[in-house]
Amino acid sequence: xxxxxxxxxxxxxxxxxxxxxxxxxxxxxxxxxxxxxxxxxxxxxxxxxxxxxxxxxxxxxxxxxxxxxxxxxxxxxxxxxxxxxxxxxxxxxxxxxxxxxxxxxxxxxxxxxxxxxxxxxxxxxxxxxxxxxxxxxxxxxxxxxxxxxxxxxxxxxxxxxxxxxxxxxxxxxxxxxxxxxxxxxxxxxxxxxxxxxxxxxxxxxxxxxxxxxxxxxxxxxxxxxxxxxxxxxxxxxxxxxxxxxxxxxxxxxxxxxxxxxxxxxxxxxxxxxxxxxxxxxxxxxxxxxxxxxxxxxxxxxxxxxxxxxxxxxxxxxxxxxxxx
Amino acid sequence: xxxxxxxxxxxxxxxxxxxxxxxxxxxxxxxxxxxxxxxxxxxxxxxxxxxxxxxxxxxxxxxxxxxxxxxxxxxxxxxxxxxxxxxxxxxxxxxxxxxxxxxxxxxxxxxxxxxxxxxxxxxxxxxxxxxxxxxxxxxxxxxxxxxxxxxxxxxxxxxxxxxxxxxxxxxxxxxxxxxxxxxxxxxxxxxxxxxxxxxxxxxxxxxxxxxxxxxxxxxxxxxxxxxxxxxxxxxxxxxxxxxxxxx
Numbered sequence: 001x002x003x004x005x006x007x008x009x010x011x012x013x014x015x016x017x018x019x020x021x022x023x024x025x026x027x028x029x030x031x032x033x034x035x036x037x038x039x040x041x042x043x044x045x046x047x048x049x050x051x052x053x054x055x056x057x058x059x060x061x062x063x064x065x066x067x068x069x070x071x072x073x074x075x076x077x078x079x080x081x082x083x084x085x086x087x088x089x090x091x092x093x094x095x096x097x098x099x100x101x102x103x104x105x106x107x108x109x110x111x112x113x114x115x116x117x118x119x120x121x122x123x124x125x126x127x128x129x130x131x132x133x134x135x136x137x138x139x140x141x142x143x144x145x146x147x148x149x150x151x152x153x154x155x156x157x158x159x160x161x162x163x164x165x166x167x168x169x170x171x172x173x174x175x176x177x178x179x180x181x182x183x184x185x186x187x188x189x190x191x192x193x194x195x196x197x198x199x200x201x202x203x204x205x206x207x208x209x210x211x212x213x214x215x216x217x218x219x220x221x222x223x224x225x226x227x228x229x230x231x232x233x234x235x236x237x238x239x240x241x242x243x244x245x246x247x248x249x250x251x252x253x254x255x256x257x258x259x260x261x262x263x264x265x266x267x268x269x270x271x272x273x274x275x276x277x278x279x280x281x282x283x284x285x286x287x288x289x290x291x292x293x294x295x296x297x298x299x300x301x302x303x304x305x306x307x308x309x310x311x312x313x314x315x316x317x318x319x320x321x322x323x324x
Numbered sequence: 325x326x327x328x329x330x331x332x333x334x335x336x337x338x339x340x341x342x343x344x345x346x347x348x349x350x351x352x353x354x355x356x357x358x359x360x361x362x363x364x365x366x367x368x369x370x371x372x373x374x375x376x377x378x379x380x381x382x383x384x385x386x387x388x389x390x391x392x393x394x395x396x397x398x399x400x401x402x403x404x405x406x407x408x409x410x411x412x413x414x415x416x417x418x419x420x421x422x423x424x425x426x427x428x429x430x431x432x433x434x435x436x437x438x439x440x441x442x443x444x445x446x447x448x449x450x451x452x453x454x455x456x457x458x459x460x461x462x463x464x465x466x467x468x469x470x471x472x473x474x475x476x477x478x479x480x481x482x483x484x485x486x487x488x489x490x491x492x493x494x495x496x497x498x499x500x501x502x503x504x505x506x507x508x509x510x511x512x513x514x515x516x517x518x519x520x521x522x523x524x525x526x527x528x529x530x531x532x533x534x535x536x537x538x539x540x541x542x543x544x545x546x547x548x549x550x551x552x553x554x555x556x557x558x559x560x561x562x563x564x565x566x567x568x569x570x571x
Binding site for chain 2: 010070071072073074077097098099101102103104105106108109110112113114115116117118130134135136137138139140141142143144145146147148181184185186187188189190191192193196197198200201204228246247249252253254260261271272275278281282284285295296297298299300301302303304305308309312313316317320321
């Protein structure tokens with residue numbers, strides 16, 4: 001009944017989200033009194049794989065063959081299936097991000113294994129296996145039963161807390177069988193947004209809407225973001241107008257985020273925007289219109305002019321942090 | 325060249341969702357159904373390719389009973405050349421992908437486009453499952469699809485950036501924002517022509533369900549927003565520290 005977790009690394013390093021996944025996977029393995037394993041593609045920095053042992057992973061497999069250097073859903077899923085079979089794994093945990101969403105459905109077809117994407121908590125029951133997931137862009141939940149012997153789950157970021165559970169970990173290289181027909185994609189170029197934290201990784205986001213009046217007014221939001229060590233994001237009109245880059249667009253058709261704190265400035269809170277932010281742990285709204293729907297979604301609100309309130313807030317946070 | 329665009333029939337993005345008494349389904353009365361916004365973008369991109377590259381036919385497909393036909397007709401009105409409806413309840417993603425794969429496996433499509441996810445179940449599974457059934461390469465969350473001779477150049481979003489990928493045909497790509505700028509709206513001529521375009525209805529093949537939804541629930545109502553005076557931002561700082569424990 002072993003559990004396998006797909007742990008992605010970025011230039012050889014893991015992120016906090018990786019340890020959330022490992023924590024979740026080893027909590028699941030406890031339900032079955034079984035062991036938790038991890039797999040990663042590409043070489044990792046020294047000690048990185050061993051750090052998974054802190055969260056209950058007993059064995060970590062690394063796939064170092066250069067053929068797997070670039071992401072490819074076809075070859076990655078085939079390698080994972082081989083490992084699942086070798087280890088008699090019954091539950092596989094993926095991140096609910098671009099990679100997990102690409103690999104897991106292929107594994108599901110290869111093994112006829114039921115897949116629950118976008119899970120936020122431990123199973124409701126394990127026999128039958130029922131687990132809760134978000135649906136309708138966060139407007140509702142559904143309990144989904146996985147009726148197959150092998151079960152696949154993808155976990156949302158920032159939904160499950162880290163659970164320390166140090167065990168001795170073994171690191172092993174895994175060499176999957178290479179099947180040339182699985183390598184038909186050729187990665188030409190990888191373009192990274194240099195020096196910028198992806199907004200889906202930010203613990204705090206300062207987000208601006210059309211109420212900010214123009215791209216030249218973003219300075220006050222950037223200053224607020226700086227004192228909070230936060231990322232910046234925006235609403236759809238702002239990205240459509242070209243005020244901010246499209247990778248900052250948060251909402252139904254943009255990115256879905258789940259930070260600990262989301263500060264919405266000059267955002268009215270259209271239902272499509274809320275679909276992208278309703279997993280945030282806390283929402284602060286600053287808006288001139290007291291009737292704006294964003295206040296219904298927010299935990300804390302200030303009715304006022306952003307150009308007055310935001311600089312004051314930045315100053316207040318600065319002073320507060322200095323006093324501490 | 326042939327492009328297949330998979331269409332989902334979903335509640336409008338502004339729809340308020342509620343469930344039947346047995347909690348197994350959402351209430352469909354008073355809900356307006358649309359083509360999923362991501363599939364609409366993918367369909368738009370298919371039309372752009374048809375206009376710029378030429379010699380392309382576009383087929384729209386969905387899995388659903390006859391009540392979903394207006395959504396497929398809309399795809400025809402926007403510009404798809406023909407449509408296929410697989411006459412079944414789309415039980416889960418595996419079922420949907422299997423039905424589409426069976427319907428098109430002998431049809432030699434060069435490009436298969438879906439949306440990045442349906443906006444009702446947000447599973448983002450059908451594109452990859454379909455690619456696996458068809459045993460062809462796939463790229464999820466594609467923000468660009470270009471044809472360049474006998475290859476296609478596809479850009480996909482990754483955590484913190486983008487990747488440019490070259491692929492041969494056929495392949496599956498799931499479209500997201502960027503694949504096309506703005507979805508097309510059908511015009512009167514398109515709507516008139518759509519009535520005459522072929523819409524083939526086929527029956528589903530046998531397929532087991534891997535998953536079942538046992539119940540739906542709405543999130544608990546949110547506590548009222550705590551209002552802070554604009555002249556007293558210090559109070560907000562304290563609330564964020566003491567109550568929310570963030571700063």
